[in-house]
Amino acid sequence: MITLSSIRHLRIPFSLFLMPVFLFALALTPNLNEGRLLLVFLALHLFLYPSSNGYNSFFDRDEESIGGLKHPPKVTPDLYWLSMVFLLIALILGAKISWSFASMLLVYALVSMAYSHPKIRIKKYAWASWFIAGFFQGYFTFALAYAGISDLGWDVIFRPHVIIPGLLTSMMLWGNYPLTQVYQHQEDSKRGDHTLSIKLGIKGTFLFSTLFFALTGALFFWYFLDRNQTPIVWVYLSAMAPILLFFLIWFRFVLHNPEKHASYSWTMGMNTISALALNAFFIYYFLENTQVLQVFGN
Structure with missing residues (x-):
């Protein structure tokens, strides 16, 4: 019997936060096909990501807030099979x-399982987990989505026109990843998970993310200019403005009272604003870069 708690642990709405990677790949695909687009979207956001969430929740058995669940329900055995x-x-x-x-999806799933499985548990290694999570949720997922939408194979991972935007998506995630751990120090420490945020400390986490956000912004600026897409730069900066404003306000509060404001609510607020702004930007970029609207208009 499938329990309501297991369905909640799948955290399907949480897939929204990883959607910018898919949308960026969609914007750059040379072989747009509606059927493949739908299959890739469903495979990733409705099934693969929730599967990963549920599997990791089964082994983590968090008692305090986790991404997408402020009060996670007790884990039941059916969660594993679900x-x-x-x-x-x-x-x-x-x-x-x-x-x-399909094999690329499987590789992603296996790495995700290794992240929380007690026999491997990548999560307990600060720098390794940071790099692997950012690489696979960013670069690898970008290449995976690009390959699926365009009906290409594994070789797409090594193509120059995939490497650069793929690394840009990883840069976004490498900057944000420690922030998602900033409110979990106590519970992660109890399990022996030495996350990067614990290593850096609360203020150090914010300084680290500030550096990566600045570097990521500069690289996106260069990427669009290199493609002779100067107008896109201004749209990108407009999309980043609310994210940057929220982050700076949050950082200011954290400097005054780290323990109080390095919280689940602030973290989810940051994730939500980032997801909405970036999803909106990459949808716009998809429409502009592929000229889909012009095609349908004709």
Whole structure:
């Protein structure tokens, strides 16, 4: 029997926060196909990500707030099997595109499992978990989505036109990743997970993210200029403005009282504003870069 608590642990709405990577890949794909687009979207956001969330929740068994759940319900045994069913559905959807794409989904899933499984538990290694999470949720997922939408194989990972935007998505996640851990120091420490945010400290986490956000912004600025898309630069900066403002306000509060304001509510606020602004920007970039509206207009 599937329990309501297990469904909640899948945290399906949380997929919204990773959608900018998919949208960026969609904006750059050379072989747009509506059927493949839908299959990739469903495989990733409705099944693979929730499967990963549920699997990690099963082994973490958090008692305090986690991403997308302020008060996580008690984990029940069916969560493990539910996460496996969701993974199987993701792989079936992937196989409808190609076996290469399905295998890429499987690799992502296996790395995600290793993140929390007690025999490996990448999460307990500060720098390794930071790098691996940012790489696979960013670069690898970008390449995976690009390959699925365009019906390409594994070789796409090494193509120059995929490497640069893929690394840009990882840069975004490497900057944000420690912030998602900033309110979990106590619970992570109890389990022996030495996260990067614990290593850096609360203020150090914000300084670290500030550096990466600045570097990421500069690299996106260069990327759009290099593609002779100067007008896109201003749209990108406009999308980043509310994110930057929220972050600076949050940082100011944290400097005055780190323990109080390095909280779940502030973190989810930051994630929500970032997701909404970036999703809106990449949808706009997709429409402009692919000229879809002009095609339908004609």
